[in-house]
Amino acid sequence: MNLTLKIWRQDGPEDRGRMVTYQVEDVSPDMSFLEMLDVLNERLTLAGEEPVAFDHDCREGICGMCGMVINGVAHGEQRATTTCQLHMRHFKDGDTVTIEPWRAAPFPVIKDLVVDRSAFDRIIQAGGFISVPAGSAPDAHSIPVPKNAADAAFDAATCIGCGACVAACPNGSASLFTAAKITHLGLLPQGQPERASRAKAMVEQMDAEGFGGCTNTGECTAVCPKGIPLDAIAQMNADYLKASPTS
Amino acid sequence: MSGILRRAGEWRVGAPIADTKAPAGPIEERWDTRRFEAKLVNPANKRKLNVIVVGTGLAGGSAAATLGELGYNVKSFCYQDSPRRAHSIAAQGGINAAKNYRGDGDSVFRLFYDTVKGGDFRSRESNVYRLAQVSVNIIDQAVAQGVPFAREYGGLLDTRSFGGAQVSRTFYARGQTGQQLLLGAYQALERQVAAGTVEMHTRHEMLELIVSGGRARGVVVRDMVTGEIETHLADAVVLATGGYGNVFYLSTNAKGCNTTAIWRAHRRGAYFGNPCYTQIHPTCIPVSGDYQSKLTLMSESLRNDGRVWVPLRKGDDRPPAQIPEDERDYYLERIYPSFGNLVPRDIASRAAKNVCDEGRGVGPGGLGVYLDFADAIARLGREAVEKKYGNLFEMYERITGENPYEVPMRIYPAVHYTMGGLWVDYDLQSTIPGLFVIGEANFSDHGANRLGASALMQGLADGYFVLPTTIGDYLAGATAFDQVDQDAVDEAVDRVKEKISRLLAVNGTRTADSFHRELGRLMWDHCGMERTEESLRKALERIPELREEFWNNVKVPGDSEGLNQALERAGRVADFFELAELMCVDALHRSESCGGHFRAESQDADGEALRDDDNFAYVAAWEWTPDGPVLHKEELDYEYVKMTQRSYK
Numbered sequence: 001m002n003l004t005l006k007i008w009r010q011d012g013p014e015d016r017g018r019m020v021t022y023q024v025e026d027v028s029p030d031m032s033f034l035e036m037l038d039v040l041n042e043r044l045t046l047a048g049e050e051p052v053a054f055d056h057d058c059r060e061g062i063c064g065m066c067g068m069v070i071n072g073v074a075h076g077e078q079r080a081t082t083t084c085q086l087h088m089r090h091f092k093d094g095d096t097v098t099i100e101p102w103r104a105a106p107f108p109v110i111k112d113l114v115v116d117r118s119a120f121d122r123i124i125q126a127g128g129f130i131s132v133p134a135g136s137a138p139d140a141h142s143i144p145v146p147k148n149a150a151d152a153a154f155d156a157a158t159c160i161g162c163g164a165c166v167a168a169c170p171n172g173s174a175s176l177f178t179a180a181k182i183t184h185l186g187l188l189p190q191g192q193p194e195r196a197s198r199a200k201a202m203v204e205q206m207d208a209e210g211f212g213g214c215t216n217t218g219e220c221t222a223v224c225p226k227g228i229p230l231d232a233i234a235q236m237n238a239d240y241l242k243a244s245p246t247s
Numbered sequence: 248m249s250g251i252l253r254r255a256g257e258w259r260v261g262a263p264i265a266d267t268k269a270p271a272g273p274i275e276e277r278w279d280t281r282r283f284e285a286k287l288v289n290p291a292n293k294r295k296l297n298v299i300v301v302g303t304g305l306a307g308g309s310a311a312a313t314l315g316e317l318g319y320n321v322k323s324f325c326y327q328d329s330p331r332r333a334h335s336i337a338a339q340g341g342i343n344a345a346k347n348y349r350g351d352g353d354s355v356f357r358l359f360y361d362t363v364k365g366g367d368f369r370s371r372e373s374n375v376y377r378l379a380q381v382s383v384n385i386i387d388q389a390v391a392q393g394v395p396f397a398r399e400y401g402g403l404l405d406t407r408s409f410g411g412a413q414v415s416r417t418f419y420a421r422g423q424t425g426q427q428l429l430l431g432a433y434q435a436l437e438r439q440v441a442a443g444t445v446e447m448h449t450r451h452e453m454l455e456l457i458v459s460g461g462r463a464r465g466v467v468v469r470d471m472v473t474g475e476i477e478t479h480l481a482d483a484v485v486l487a488t489g490g491y492g493n494v495f496y497l498s499t500n501a502k503g504c505n506t507t508a509i510w511r512a513h514r515r516g517a518y519f520g521n522p523c524y525t526q527i528h529p530t531c532i533p534v535s536g537d538y539q540s541k542l543t544l545m546s547e548s549l550r551n552d553g554r555v556w557v558p559l560r561k562g563d564d565r566p567p568a569q570i571p572e573d574e575r576d577y578y579l580e581r582i583y584p585s586f587g588n589l590v591p592r593d594i595a596s597r598a599a600k601n602v603c604d605e606g607r608g609v610g611p612g613g614l615g616v617y618l619d620f621a622d623a624i625a626r627l628g629r630e631a632v633e634k635k636y637g638n639l640f641e642m643y644e645r646i647t648g649e650n651p652y653e654v655p656m657r658i659y660p661a662v663h664y665t666m667g668g669l670w671v672d673y674d675l676q677s678t679i680p681g682l683f684v685i686g687e688a689n690f691s692d693h694g695a696n697r698l699g700a701s702a703l704m705q706g707l708a709d710g711y712f713v714l715p716t717t718i719g720d721y722l723a724g725a726t727a728f729d730q731v732d733q734d735a736v737d738e739a740v741d742r743v744k745e746k747i748s749r750l751l752a753v754n755g756t757r758t759a760d761s762f763h764r765e766l767g768r769l770m771w772d773h774c775g776m777e778r779t780e781e782s783l784r785k786a787l788e789r790i791p792e793l794r795e796e797f798w799n800n801v802k803v804p805g806d807s808e809g810l811n812q813a814l815e816r817a818g819r820v821a822d823f824f825e826l827a828e829l830m831c832v833d834a835l836h837r838s839e840s841c842g843g844h845f846r847a848e849s850q851d852a853d854g855e856a857l858r859d860d861d862n863f864a865y866v867a868a869w870e871w872t873p874d875g876p877v878l879h880k881e882e883l884d885y886e887y888v889k890m891t892q893r894s895y896k
């Protein structure tokens with residue numbers, strides 16, 4: 001199939017950026033979206049033009065490195081799928097596809113489709129862990145964890161930190177990302193001692209990074225490649241309130 | 248680099264090498280003895296000692312976090328935008344540990360035994376025993392961190408079976424064990440970043456090692472965002488940069504996985520252990536076209552319930568559902584009745600290749616075999632199968648457009664893991680004092696074939712428990728280290744800058760990727776699942792030619808300032824070219840078959856790998872010299888496990 005691509009090009013953080021149109025021919029339906037961009041980049045390189053910069057690594061939908069807004073939707077229209085796992089069989093000959101970076105003030109563009117997501121690491125630094133130095137752990141079977149708690153914790157823990165939730169949110173909120181970690185650790189017995197302080201510190205860091213507030217639009221879960229449910233945010237709010245003395 | 252005058256594929260034999268750090272005495276006591284004998288650094292001094300850790304996967308992430316907890320000053324580096332994205336994140340199936348929670352006869356000794364045997368008697372007993380001992384602590388540590396392992400209704404941990412074992416000792420978190428373990432290590436690491444003990448440098452690629460006064464004292468890195476070349480100095484350097492399977496271009500590794508860090512260290516004096524030992528994983532999604540950029544693994548855990556088969560008759564191209572039971576060949580169950588579908592990887596891969604070579608392969612080009620869940624679904628119900636493997640089935644469907652609940656999966660072997668890596672002693676120290684190597688980047692514990700679920704175990708054993716102890720013994724002497732020699736630093740920086748300018752200056756007509764594909768194809772055809780003297784000699788002739796062409800005709804767009812992904816790739820490909828040659832030399836010199844290294848000239852009557860213990864029971868540790876590689880042999884002694892021909896029949 002042949003496609004028209006409209007891709008955001010931006011030389012660097014200071015550049016204003018613009019959409020540029022490219023044609024790609026002979027796209028196979030079995031290609032992944034990123035392989036289609038590889039083909040474009042090979043061609044641009046040989047023509048003496050700068051290839052399109054985009055982040056990617058595992059290409060298996062788990063590292064969270066890739067992410068683009070495709071036709072207005074973070075990671076494209078196929079649900080529960082990262083950009084690297086989106087395949088060209090979902091497009092048809094003659095389609096025009098627009099490709100843009102995540103857009104949110106706390107995710108400044110570095111170049112083309114590459115953005116800086118280090119704010120996520122700083123949210124984890126604020127409290128997204130259980131304090132247990134290596135070598136100090138008791139036997140793993142000393143604390144049984146009910147299967148349903150373990151399974152629910154796992155569901156929240158599957159977050160890959162890609163940032164699609166932020167890109168999709170009209171407020172640029174990082175609530176789903178932050179709530180996923182608070183929920184994962186807060187559901188486990190091991191996570192109880194730091195539960196309140198964790199929620200407070202992480203929420204405050206999220207605000208300090210300049211992410212917007214949550215108004216429950218649900219756009220985040222709709223694009224989340226791992227389908228993290230909106231309930232997580234309710235859990236975060238509850239834990240946060242418990243941690244904050246009533247004013 | 249180019250311009251090497253000697254004939255490709257020649258090598259010399261140098262003095263033997265030995266591991267001098269493993270204590271003597273009963274194997275169960277060696278690690279305790281070493282821990283007791285290792286010098287300690289007093290807490291006040293730790294703050295003054297700087298350690299660089301390159302890599303934030305299971306090995307590097309856990310090491311940097313633990314060193315930070317101990318009070319060292321740590322700098323951590325990775326090429327991704329966050330330490331959480333290291334390729335360990337992609338591990339699916341699980342992690343082994345000798346917990347014996349099932350009471351099915353497991354023990355430290357059995358895990359040790361299985362690993363030595365699975366590695367086809369080409370690993371060091373002391374190291375493997377320690378790995379099995381420490382395995383139990385890893386599970387404790389991970390659970391305490393909140394890693395949500397699968398559990399049973401009683402709230403206790405669930406386990407499953409993996410290849411090469413007859414006990415159920417693999418702990419797992421659905422099909423995302425690597426992700427959950429890595430996030431545990433990542434969170435511990437970020438906790439140390441917040442505490443100020445670890446300084447994190449993301450989007451920084453290590454391009455050179457700084458050696459001064461005979462010791463590893465720092466690294467040269469490129470800031471991938473600004474393009475700036477930086478130097479970082481320290482009292483010790485730890486490489487945890489993962490495997491080099493991407494030398495084959497197509498592999499299950501992430502696109503960025505590379506050999507640059509360890510190859511540069513090799514060029515500076517670190518010996519390279521067993522470079523030819525490559526693991527080809529039997530269950531990957533087959534190649535679909537020339538544009539293919541990577542291959543996707545379907546976890547080995549699927550072989551617990553999936554049955555592998557091909558049509559009995561050559562050229563039978565009926566859809567699988569129309570092939571009656573008695574016209575199918577469940578060849579693993581037929582040839583290996585006691586292990587069946589759960590034979591080790593090297594054996595399962597070669598068996599798949601053999602049936603495809605016989606013309607009985609399925610799918611495009613006949614390069615595939617079926618992995619069929621029909622029986623499991625009939626036996627357990629679709630829901631139970633979905634619970635266990637749901638995410639893998641979805642991934643398969645996304646990539647192939649086929650529904651594995653209805654049509655059997657098609658799978659084919661693909662490059663997955665490299666058992667080879669920088670040579671290290673029992674302390675995980677390389678032949679350059681002060682350079683430690685952990686995780687997949689070293690050669691240590693898996694011999695000629697790694698068992699499933701043992702890489703996660705090794706990475707975390709190295710990072711949480713082994714290195715933090717052994718590095719102290721080295722750092723206790725740091726007060727006596729000389730000042731870092733500025734000339735050594737300048738020289739390393741110059742080498743990096745020179746290489747970058749050379750790459751940018753060629754301005755030829757082929758992309759780095761196109762060279763990488765060609766190199767990968769060459770390696771797959773000539774140094775892949777089956778190797779012969781002839782194929783290896785052919786590769787050794789062709790690699791230098793292709794490398795020469797690369798340096799004369801590669802086109803790298805852009806400049807050295809700012810983000811330039813094409814430049815990053817070209818630099819990695821240049822190093823893969825050099826490594827590829829060493830891999831072929833190693834594969835050529837080892838004329839026996841062992842584990843994942845199958846020399847067609849050395850097989851028994853049934854076509855199984857035939858070892859030659861009289862001549863090859865050693866680790867091949869290669870030294871880099873301008874006149875070609877020099878081989879140092881480390882003899883392997885087996886005191887506890889009797890060397891036998893492996894049999895899984």
Ligand SMILES: Cc1cc2nc3c(=O)[nH]c(=O)nc-3n(C[C@H](O)[C@H](O)[C@H](O)COP(=O)(O)OP(=O)(O)OC[C@H]3O[C@@H](n4cnc5c(N)ncnc54)[C@H](O)[C@@H]3O)c2cc1C
Pocket residue numbers: 301302303304305306307308324325326327330332333334335336337338339340341342424425451452453454487488489490499500501504505507508544663664685686687688699700701702703704706
């Ligand atoms: C798809 C897949 C599934 C797997 N499943 C399993 C499983 O179920 N069980 C199991 O035991 N094993 C499994 N393995 C193997 C296992 O995941 C790896 O061997 C292991 O995770 C490697 O960990 P590591 O810490 O050594 O390296 P990695 O996790 O690869 O980390 C390498 C780190 O080094 C950094 N780095 C690399 N080069 C440079 C450089 N030049 N400069 C700066 N930084 C650099 C990277 O940024 C990264 O942080 C699997 C492997 C794959 C590919």
